[in-house]
Amino acid sequence: MIPASLQATVVQLAHEGHQDESKTKALIRSKVWFPEIDTAVTEAVQCCIPCQANTSRCKVEPLSMSDLPRGTWLNLSIDFCGPLPSGKYFLVMIDEYSHFPVVEVICSTSTETVIPVVDKVFCTYGSPELLKSDNGPPFNSQAWKDFLATYNMKHRKITSLWPQANAQAENFNKPMIKAIREAHIKAPAG
Numbered sequence: 001m002i003p004a005s006l007q008a009t010v011v012q013l014a015h016e017g018h019q020d021e022s023k024t025k026a027l028i029r030s031k032v033w034f035p036e037i038d039t040a041v042t043e044a045v046q047c048c049i050p051c052q053a054n055t056s057r058c059k060v061e062p063l064s065m066s067d068l069p070r071g072t073w074l075n076l077s078i079d080f081c082g083p084l085p086s087g088k089y090f091l092v093m094i095d096e097y098s099h100f101p102v103v104e105v106i107c108s109t110s111t112e113t114v115i116p117v118v119d120k121v122f123c124t125y126g127s128p129e130l131l132k133s134d135n136g137p138p139f140n141s142q143a144w145k146d147f148l149a150t151y152n153m154k155h156r157k158i159t160s161l162w163p164q165a166n167a168q169a170e171n172f173n174k175p176m177i178k179a180i181r182e183a184h185i186k187a188p189a190g
Contacts, residue, residue, distance in 0.1 A: 002034040010034075011044045020055075069097040075130045078118070078139075079103040079169035080109050081177055090176070091117055094168040096132075101172055115147050127151040132168075134158055134186050142160040 002010050014028040020179040025041045034040075045051055069075040080101075082089035087108055092101045102125070104117045122128075131148065133139040135157050148155050 002032050004034075007034050007040060008044075011040050015041070015044055015048065018048065018051050018054075020051075047158050066096075069130075072098045073126055074128050075132065076128045077132045077168040079134060079173060080136065081173040084177075084180060090173075092169050092172055092176075093118070093121060094172055095128075099168065099172075103176075109136065109138055111141040112141045114138045115143065119147070120149065127153060130154045130156060132156045132158060153172070 010032055011024075011028065014031075015024045019027070022044060025038060028037060028041060029161060073095050077096060079092050080089050081092050087107075089106050091104045091106050093104075093112060094100070102121050104121065106113050106117055116151070131153055133155070138144060139157065140153070145155070167171045
């Protein structure tokens with residue numbers, strides 16, 4: 001038990017090697033105890049200029065939630081999955097309201113291959129108001145812009161190198177590609 005007059009000194013000694021907050025707390029708890037020990041350590045580490053100057057402050061801002069669409073097939077997410085072991089790809093379109101997936105097998109991710117497949121899906125299920133995609137080459141072409149203009153559709157591109165922004169499609173793709181890879185692994189001969 002440390003008296004109040006020595007508590008700051010004890011915290012300073014425990015933090016002498018400029019360990020992070022959790023390591024300083026663990027060290028001090030293993031040797032001594034006094035009331036509000038965690039608060040004293042937190043304040044000391046946050047006031048330590050060498051620690052603050054050398055600590056990376058990589059705080060991720062909280063994601064802002066997207067509004068739920070008014071109904072089905074109004075907002076779609078589109079993405080590619082692959083390449084598959086066969087060299088082909090899946091073109092995945094997910095309804096953001098119902099999570100209904102449409103998966104088409106394609107041989108290439110070129111705009112010339114993608115547009116007829118997407119057109120077929122829109123003719124079958126109707127055209128959405130908004131289509132969300134990554135910044136892949138087929139979704140940046142003039143032919144793609146012209147195609148979406150024929151349907152009077154808005155195109156929202158997600159932030160580059162941030163696939164979490166297209167979570168609907170990404171979350172569908174992960175288990176699907178895992179199942180496909182597992183199916184291609186041959187069982188050992190027994």
